[in-house]
Amino acid sequence: MLEIKNLHVQLEEEDKKILKGVNLSLDPGKVHAIMGPNGSGKSTLSYVLSGKKGYEVTSGSAHLEGNDLLVMDPEERAAAGLFLAFQYPVEIPGVGNMTFLRSAVNSQRKLRGEPEMTAGDFLKAVRDKAKHLKIDSDMLKRPVNVGFSGGEKKRNEILQMAMLEPKMCILDETDSGLDVDAMKLVAEGVNALRDKKRTFLVITHYQRLLDHIKPDIVHIMAAGRIIKSGGPELALEVENNGYAKLLEESS
Amino acid sequence: MGIEMNNVDVKDGVDADTVEAVRALSSTYKYGWNTEIEMEYAPKGLSEDIVRLISSKNNEPEWMLDWRLSAYRRWLELKEPNWAMVDYPSIDFQDQYYYARPKSMVEKPKSLDDVDPKLLETYKKLGIPLKEQALLAGVEAPEGERKVAVDAVFDSVSVGTTFQAELKKAGVIFCSFSEAVKDYPELVKKYLGSVVPVSDNYYATLNSAVFSDGSFVYIPEGVRCPMELSTYFRINAENTGQFERTLIIADKGSYVSYLEGCTAPKRDVAQLHAAVVELVILDDAEIKYSTVQNWYPGDENGKGGIYNFVTKRADCRGNRSKVMWTQVETGSAVTWKYPSCILRGNESQGEFYSIAIANNMQQADTGTKMVHLGKNTKSRIVSKGISAGKAQNTYRGLVSMHPKAKDSRNFTQCDSLLIGDKCGAHTVPYIEVKNNSSRVEHEATTSKVDDDQLFYCRSRGMGEEDAVALVVNGFCKEVLQALPMEFAMEAQQLVAISLEGSVG
Numbered sequence A: 001m002l003e004i005k006n007l008h009v010q011l012e013e014e015d016k017k018i019l020k021g022v023n024l025s026l027d028p029g030k031v032h033a034i035m036g037p038n039g040s041g042k043s044t045l046s047y048v049l050s051g052k053k054g055y056e057v058t059s060g061s062a063h064l065e066g067n068d069l070l071v072m073d074p075e076e077r078a079a080a081g082l083f084l085a086f087q088y089p090v091e092i093p094g095v096g097n098m099t100f101l102r103s104a105v106n107s108q109r110k111l112r113g114e115p116e117m118t119a120g121d122f123l124k125a126v127r128d129k130a131k132h133l134k135i136d137s138d139m140l141k142r143p144v145n146v147g148f149s150g151g152e153k154k155r156n157e158i159l160q161m162a163m164l165e166p167k168m169c170i171l172d173e174t175d176s177g178l179d180v181d182a183m184k185l186v187a188e189g190v191n192a193l194r195d196k197k198r199t200f201l202v203i204t205h206y207q208r209l210l211d212h213i214k215p216d217i218v219h220i221m222a223a224g225r226i227i228k229s230g231g232p233e234l235a236l237e238v239e240n241n242g243y244a245k246l247l248e249e250s251s
Numbered sequence B: 001m002g003i004e005m006n007n008v009d010v011k012d013g014v015d016a017d018t019v020e021a022v023r024a025l026s027s028t029y030k031y032g033w034n035t036e037i038e039m040e041y042a043p044k045g046l047s048e049d050i051v052r053l054i055s056s057k058n059n060e061p062e063w064m065l066d067w068r069l070s071a072y073r074r075w076l077e078l079k080e081p082n083w084a085m086v087d088y089p090s091i092d093f094q095d096q097y098y099y100a101r102p103k104s105m106v107e108k109p110k111s112l113d114d115v116d117p118k119l120l121e122t123y124k125k126l127g128i129p130l131k132e133q134a135l136l137a138g139v140e141a142p143e144g145e146r147k148v149a150v151d152a153v154f155d156s157v158s159v160g161t162t163f164q165a166e167l168k169k170a171g172v173i174f175c176s177f178s179e180a181v182k183d184y185p186e187l188v189k190k191y192l193g194s195v196v197p198v199s200d201n202y203y204a205t206l207n208s209a210v211f212s213d214g215s216f217v218y219i220p221e222g223v224r225c226p227m228e229l230s231t232y233f234r235i236n237a238e239n240t241g242q243f244e245r246t247l248i249i250a251d252k253g254s255y256v257s258y259l260e261g262c263t264a265p266k267r268d269v270a271q272l273h274a275a276v277v278e279l280v281i282l283d284d285a286e287i288k289y290s291t292v293q294n295w296y297p298g299d300e301n302g303k304g305g306i307y308n309f310v311t312k313r314a315d316c317r318g319n320r321s322k323v324m325w326t327q328v329e330t331g332s333a334v335t336w337k338y339p340s341c342i343l344r345g346n347e348s349q350g351e352f353y354s355i356a357i358a359n360n361m362q363q364a365d366t367g368t369k370m371v372h373l374g375k376n377t378k379s380r381i382v383s384k385g386i387s388a389g390k391a392q393n394t395y396r397g398l399v400s401m402h403p404k405a406k407d408s409r410n411f412t413q414c415d416s417l418l419i420g421d422k423c424g425a426h427t428v429p430y431i432e433v434k435n436n437s438s439r440v441e442h443e444a445t446t447s448k449v450d451d452d453q454l455f456y457c458r459s460r461g462m463g464e465e466d467a468v469a470l471v472v473n474g475f476c477k478e479v480l481q482a483l484p485m486e487f488a489m490e491a492q493q494l495v496a497i498s499l500e501g502s503v504g
Helices: A042-050 A074-079 A097-111 A119-132 A137-141 A150-164 A180-193 A208-212 A233-241 A244-250 B016-026 B048-057 B062-077 B117-125 B164-169 B177-183 B185-191 B202-210 B451-459 B464-475 B485-498
Strands: A002-011 A017-026 A031-035 A055-064 A082-085 A092-096 A168-172 A199-204 A217-222 A225-230 B039-041 B100-102 B148-154 B157-161 B173-176 B213-219 B228-234 B244-250 B255-263 B271-273 B276-281 B286-293 B306-316 B322-329 B334-337 B340-343 B349-358 B363-372 B378-387 B392-401 B409-418 B424-433 B439-448
Touching: A002 A042, A017 A042, A017 A055, A017 A225, A031 A233, A042 A055, A042 A074, A042 A082, A042 A168, A042 A199, A074 A082, A074 A097, A074 B451, A082 A150, A092 A097, A092 B451, A092 B464, A097 A119, A097 A137, A097 A150, A097 B464, A119 A137, A119 A150, A119 A180, A150 A180, A168 A180, A180 A208, A199 A208, A217 A233, A217 A244, A225 A233, A225 A244, A233 A244, B048 B062, B048 B202, B062 B202, B117 B148, B117 B228, B148 B164, B148 B173, B148 B213, B157 B173, B157 B177, B157 B213, B164 B173, B173 B177, B177 B185, B177 B213, B177 B244, B185 B244, B202 B276, B202 B306, B213 B228, B213 B255, B244 B255, B244 B286, B276 B286, B276 B322, B286 B306, B286 B485, B306 B322, B306 B349, B322 B334, B322 B363, B322 B485, B340 B349, B340 B378, B349 B363, B349 B392, B349 B485, B363 B378, B378 B392, B378 B424, B378 B464, B392 B409, B392 B439, B409 B424, B409 B464, B424 B439, B451 B464, B464 B485
Parallel strands: A031 A199, A031 A217, A082 A168, A168 A199, B148 B228, B213 B244, B228 B255, B244 B276, B255 B286, B271 B306, B276 B306, B286 B322, B306 B334, B306 B340, B322 B349, B334 B363, B340 B363, B349 B378, B363 B392, B378 B409, B392 B424, B409 B439
Antiparallel strands: A002 A017, A002 A055, A217 A225, B039 B100, B148 B157, B173 B213
């Protein structure tokens, strides 16, 4: 599904290298987790994959189902099936959540050359999916993320994911700032979307999210590289021993 | 804009329609074409003879000519105002045509069926319905589609007015200004210049001398106008100024919603538009006046475009009278416009909702005046200024509470949005309070469309320009909501089109 080879990235504005040769191969239907200490480059990886400005790829490649992601505009990547659930979803005053969602769904369809979703079908789908995430109709009408609590913002990201039905979902620290109940709700939302074809890349600091979203493979990232990969037991090791030992081993 | 439309490589899976739609949207000003039509011009320049000529072209009575001449003489003594934050080469008033009409309009057509097909085609192309299909076919308009009566003004003359007969049944008068002077001289004499006096300001005085046509509306006592009224202005001729005049009188307890739209062809030489709009609102009456101003804004280097110097004023003469101005200003090279409310009647109310967009080299200095004279009067101002490219956008507003305007209130909200780092936004509020029971509130904000918002939208699949349009439309929401529904849709699209090329 997603093939990242020897990816090197630095900041555009200053001479600072952040990713120093990331290799990752994600198969369809699998849930991969990336864990790592602050500043290891986890969020940068998610931004570079989704096409945020301000980063320069100096070498390496990233392909989604064989298509070169790095030459595409962010909206083309989205239409190709890539989705990033943001760590800090931005607020858009005056734009209703529903309007935003509909515009997103239909923009992607247009880019793919598919017919737009009718108002009726759209409404039905949103209501159905919102219900499972305990998002009420009031939250659908409010401007995008404006005045939302931390939990509401993250649930809203999952709602967008559910509506857009991406092939490749990246969750960037979706657990940050959530209490246990909110985290469960978000995890349920994600689990409901798991199937044989859809791939997930879950970025997190902590093992606790992985109690709810069970990964197939865990990667440890440090100083811009994947330093170790393994099964779910790797996450537990981090939980018990911290990153120090793993960092020592790799250096 | 980062998209080169001429030799775009179409990726697999992107259909031709999408590419076509994007291409159509990218052609910035949609209404820049010209109608090839034989015109009759008055000689270039301005003089007493030209004023007499315009009057005689309209077959006006003596009193109308005298009114014009007094305005002209007054104008000669006035100086062009220079306090606005706009900068343009000085206008040579002798290098303009003050009157231009299609030759086919010399003999005024008796009905729309007799109008030159070229003119009808022009309005059709602009999307303005000049046919009364629904009425002629004897059927009501389909549900949800409201009837709109249109007065179409082409350069210096009114081409035709639709639904006049049906409106007449309700007692509503809706006709061109020149017809009103002939058919309803008493009403015109009574109200013309009673809101914007002949000597009001440089451009209003000029207009009073040389105005050629425009729209006239009278809503009798207690009548709710059965449909929306609208005037559509088109400047077509070169080197020609358009000077139209609108007078609307809402008699006691009546109501009317009036819409106004304007476009012009792309020309390299700037053109002058100086209009006057007067609204008279008597006891318990209400007027809603909406404008979508989309004059040619000039090219990205500031060449050409319309200089838009407009005086619009509503006199809430009666008690409990109400007026609401809503404007979407996206066009013109220079805009100088302050639709105002004189709140003379007790408990009268004035509202002003404005979206002003200035892109490329456009300059806008616009706002309102709320003059509170009566007791318990209320006013509300919501202004959204958007600047992009190298444009300068100024909100200029006066709120004045006179000594007798006891217990009156004003609320002003004035927000500016900047796109890019070469444009400017300015807010110039003037507040005068001369009694101690009134309250004036003013809020102002300035913000930027930020990259994170745009990236968020794009990461969900929206194109860059769609993302800007979405964010900007969100910013303008309160004003867009104040527009009649059909207009709001058009305005939303216009907001998107006006900002093309502002990012990337």
